[in-house]
Amino acid sequence: MIDTVICGIRFSDLIIQMEEFHGYRSPGILVGGLMLDVAQEEMKPTPYLNAVTETVVCLPDAVQLLTPCTIGNGFLQIMDWGKFALTLYDRTTLSGVRTWLNADVLARFSLIRQWFERKTPAEAKPPFEKLAAEILEARGDLIRHRPVRLHRALKDSQHVTTIRCPECGEFYPKRLGPVCPACKGDAYFTYYPV
Amino acid sequence: MIDTVICGIRFSDLIIQMEEFHGYRSPGILVGGLMLDVAQEEMKPTPYLNAVTETVVCLPDAVQLLTPCTIGNGFLQIMDWGKFALTLYDRTTLSGVRTWLNADVLARFSLIRQWFERKTPAEAKPPFEKLAAEILEARGDLIRHRPVRLHRALKDSQHVTTIRCPECGEFYPKRLGPVCPACKGDAYFTYYPV
Numbered sequence: 001m002i003d004t005v006i007c008g009i010r011f012s013d014l015i016i017q018m019e020e021f022h023g024y025r026s027p028g029i030l031v032g033g034l035m036l037d038v039a040q041e042e043m044k045p046t047p048y049l050n051a052v053t054e055t056v057v058c059l060p061d062a063v064q065l066l067t068p069c070t071i072g073n074g075f076l077q078i079m080d081w082g083k084f085a086l087t088l089y090d091r092t093t094l095s096g097v098r099t100w101l102n103a104d105v106l107a108r109f110s111l112i113r114q115w116f117e118r119k120t121p122a123e124a125k126p127p128f129e130k131l132a133a134e135i136l137e138a139r140g141d142l143i144r145h146r147p148v149r150l151h152r153a154l155k156d157s158q159h160v161t162t163i164r165c166p167e168c169g170e171f172y173p174k175r176l177g178p179v180c181p182a183c184k185g186d187a188y189f190t191y192y193p194v
Numbered sequence: 195m196i197d198t199v200i201c202g203i204r205f206s207d208l209i210i211q212m213e214e215f216h217g218y219r220s221p222g223i224l225v226g227g228l229m230l231d232v233a234q235e236e237m238k239p240t241p242y243l244n245a246v247t248e249t250v251v252c253l254p255d256a257v258q259l260l261t262p263c264t265i266g267n268g269f270l271q272i273m274d275w276g277k278f279a280l281t282l283y284d285r286t287t288l289s290g291v292r293t294w295l296n297a298d299v300l301a302r303f304s305l306i307r308q309w310f311e312r313k314t315p316a317e318a319k320p321p322f323e324k325l326a327a328e329i330l331e332a333r334g335d336l337i338r339h340r341p342v343r344l345h346r347a348l349k350d351s352q353h354v355t356t357i358r359c360p361e362c363g364e365f366y367p368k369r370l371g372p373v374c375p376a377c378k379g380d381a382y383f384t385y386y387p388v
Contacts, residue, residue, distance in 0.1 A: 021258075021264060022264060022266060022267050023262055023264075023267050023269075024267075026266075028266075029266070052382060054376075056265060056266070056268070057266065057268070058266050058267075059266065060264075060265040060266040061264050061265065061266025061267065062266070064215075064258065064264070064265075064266070068217055070215060070216060070217075070254075070255050070258070071250060071254040071255065071258075071265055071272065072216060072220075072222075072223070072250070072251065072252050072253065072254040072255025072256070072258070073216050073217050073218075073252075073255065074250070074251070075217075078265065079375070079382070081366060081367075081370070081374065081375045081376070082354060082356065082366050082367035082370070083364055083365070083366050083374060083375075083376070084364075084365070085364065087382075087383060096383075098383060098385075100364055101364075101365075103358060103363060103364060103365055104363070116365075117356075118353075146385050146386070146388075147385070147386045148383035148384060148385055148386065149383065149384050149386060150382055150383050151381075151382055151383065151384065152382075154382060159312075160276060162276065162311075164297060169297060169298070170277055170278075170279065170294055170295075170297060171277070171278065171295075171297055171310075172275060172276050172277050173275075173276035176275070176276070180275065180277060181273070181275045181277075182248075182275070182277070187345075188246060188273070188281075188344055188345055188346075188348060189281060189290075189292060189342035189343065189344050189345065190342060190343050190345065191292075191340050191341070191342055192340070192341045192342065192343060194340075
């Protein structure tokens, strides 16, 4: 197990990297790493790699750890669909590979099923080492993939015109209206009185 | 400049880390690091740190590099508001600090203004070293902060009930309707014919 290489990184090193970045040993990042491996094998190598994850949970961190794509550099987009799937694509050709977890095989892998179906948060989590071993054993059956073509590049490359908000004085995109989202009433915070 | 410490990391090391993670030397991550420094100084230390960025550009990567909060572990939330601002808060008390870029001082710092106002993508970018030096010089005036209280914890901690999509067979959250978002017609991709 310790010698398995995922996206060019030894399993043991990947575990350390996910603990440092994600905070703990994550089965989701391990499966994500295997998905990325499959997608990259099936694609032509490209310097114009983009990624899409179809969930906010775990998979974005797998992409950010194991590819050059991050949220902040704009090459990773996240769909909040709650689906354990991701796509790598070339932003110049819009061709790529989508990978997802094959639910048909879960009946044969009880620890993966226990982790993936996690019916209640209180339910016991399988021990990481045993679950990781089962994931590595199952990888050939667990991960499906298919070539895809994107409808459009998902990175917003258009220039954004910004203006100062007349209420708070901060800059925001003009297209969002006459005041910024926070001053319009969407703020997630309240200032404490000065 | 090389000896400045930002969020516990030497400036020269931060540059290497941002190149590795973000792909290039990013003025936005540098300013983000200074904002995080200010926010953490103003907050009580907490093991329950959460973060919110008010833009998808650069700042999420500053948070992910310099705090334990990532998108994939759920402790970073991103508002697509196009505002160069971020908040750190304690998810148990909902108290924290919001920091933002003080547009009032831009007239005094021409390179920062050139970078921040970036009127056209084609416009020349200031050389990184000179811009970074100006950012470090301006830091005390450039970054404002104020204590805030969040309206609610932004991490979705409720258990999500998932079901299998009758069309594609993949699992998705039941609350999203009778078929998954992709099969409903929101897919960003088309499969190539088999």
